[in-house]
Amino acid sequence: MRSLSRYARHIEMRWNELLARPKMLGEKDWEWIHGWHQREIPTTLIDEAFEELATKLKRRRRAPTNLGVLAPLIEESWRAVQEGRMEPSAPSLTEPPTAAEPLTDGALPTMAQRWRQAAESLAADSEIRILLLQLSEKMADGLSAHDASAQLDAALPTLLPEKIKNQLDKQIGDQLAQFRSRMDASTWQQTYDRAFLRAARQSQGIPVR
Numbered sequence: 408m409r410s411l412s413r414y415a416r417h418i419e420m421r422w423n424e425l426l427a428r429p430k431m432l433g434e435k436d437w438e439w440i441h442g443w444h445q446r447e448i449p450t451t452l453i454d455e456a457f458e459e460l461a462t463k464l465k466r467r468r469r470a471p472t473n474l475g476v477l478a479p480l481i482e483e484s485w486r487a488v489q490e491g492r493m494e495p496s497a498p499s500l501t502e503p504p505t506a507a508e509p510l511t512d513g514a515l516p517t518m519a520q521r522w523r524q525a526a527e528s529l530a531a532d533s534e535i536r537i538l539l540l541q542l543s544e545k546m547a548d549g550l551s552a553h554d555a556s557a558q559l560d561a562a563l564p565t566l567l568p569e570k571i572k573n574q575l576d577k578q579i580g581d582q583l584a585q586f587r588s589r590m591d592a593s594t595w596q597q598t599y600d601r602a603f604l605r606a607a608r609q610s611q612g613i614p615v616r
Contacts, residue, residue, distance in 0.1 A: 456480035519546040
């Protein structure tokens with residue numbers, strides 16, 4: 408499976424080919440890339456989306472402004488693969504975003520249950536376990552999924568064991584290092600923060616969304 412850096416380079420190359428000019432990826436672009444990578448959407452499907460978009464652009468005057476224009480095409484193909492209606496034209500080459508689906512009130516009971524299950528796999532005295540159980544109870548009492556997720560993400564970096572925190576810091580830093588010069592400081596920090604929180608959740612068995 409491709410690393411995030413190789414996955415992003417491939418998409419950036421296809422994006423520049425489509426626009427016929429070099430264009431720096433913006434914050435929203437990195438969010439899309441991270442999401443597709445997190446969900447293990449193969450680059451073959453993304454290539455097909457680029458080809459379909461290129462055909463559509465021949466009938467349009469304005470060039471797209473960000474990778475979000477690919478999202479509906481990729482989602483349609485990925486849904487077809489998952490439902491068994493088609494196969495990717497080549498094996499998946501990716502790792503793990505998701506451009507995560509929005510959290511809705513209808514997802515609250517499911518999220519609370521999944522967080523309780525994640526808590527059960529942690530040590531009894533784990534502060535992360537305690538927080539997950541507390542937030543699960545609050546969700547059952549009406550706390551929104553969005554607010555619960557925000558509270559978890561705000562607390563998680565301070566509750567992680569120092570060793571794990573250092574490992575994740577190096578891992579994410581290495582993955583994003585070669586892209587740092589292409590981003591302004593704000594975009595790089597926001598991309599890093601999203602990647603770190605996603606990896607932090609995964610390290611503790613907590614669903615990303």
